[in-house]
Amino acid sequence: MINISNPISPTAIIHPSAQLGENVSIGPYTIIESDVQIGCNSWIDAHVHIKPYSNIGNNCKIFHGAVIGEIPQDLKFSGEQSQLIIGSNTTIREYCTLNRGTSASGKTIIGDQCLLMAYVHVAHDCIIGNHSILANAVQVGGHVEIGHHVIIGGMTPIHQFCKVGDFSFIGGGFRIVQDVPPYILAMDEPLKYSGLNVVGLRRQKFSKDLRDNIKQVYQFIFQSSLNRNQAIKQIKAQFESIPEIDNILKFIEKSDRGLI
Helix, strand or coil: CCCCCCCCCCCCEECCCCEECCCCEECCCCEECCCCEECCCCEECCCCEECCCEEECCCCEECCCCEEEECCCCCCCCCCCCEEEECCCCEECCCCEEECCCCCCCEEEECCCCEECCCCEECCCCEECCCCEECCCCEECCCCEECCCCEECCCCEECCCCEECCCCEECCCCCECCEECCCEEEECCCCEEEEECHHHHHHCCCCHHHHHHHHHHHHHHHCCCCCHHHHHHHHHHHCCCCHHHHHHHHHHHHCCCCEC
């Protein structure tokens, strides 16, 4: 059990401008640089390095060896001030590397109640939604957008500018080089639609009728002879406008790299 009431280690190096909330624990040999904000009741383990312009929420846990808010691995980056923002109740496991943004968006954002397992890399200008889980050694390229309640299996590389929709599940070890729409299970090489994320949707209390409607929508998109525009037109004609179906259609319309 992690005791977040531990004192700040005397071997930690904390810049005077860093702002720490109440009951923050800092482990041995951790370095916190200038212009860092850490929310209340957060726990930072040993040998963590938190770089300038990192903003960490309340009740976060960051395990040893993580590097938080390092400058982007982007040759276009020219030292501009940008941020890494981590929401509350998020856990960052050992040796994760999280980069701040560039002038393109100015920030990298990781939401509330996320879990990033060991050796995850999140590049510049990414957005990761709330309640999402990135398993061990997921490697996220720049400008990637990951929705809410997403689970990505271990050792998965995600190409820059890809989007991953809400409530989707991506099997471990498969490359993501195109957009993954919401609510689905994606597997195989090359990555493809493999049905609904039924287990995840049940856990999130999606009714059977709603799951059936979503499945029928994806049958038009992935399992019919219709092209993408024809499928969308048929979906709009046949289904009532509800948030989940609207979310699918909006995701498709915003897709830049094309769907898996």
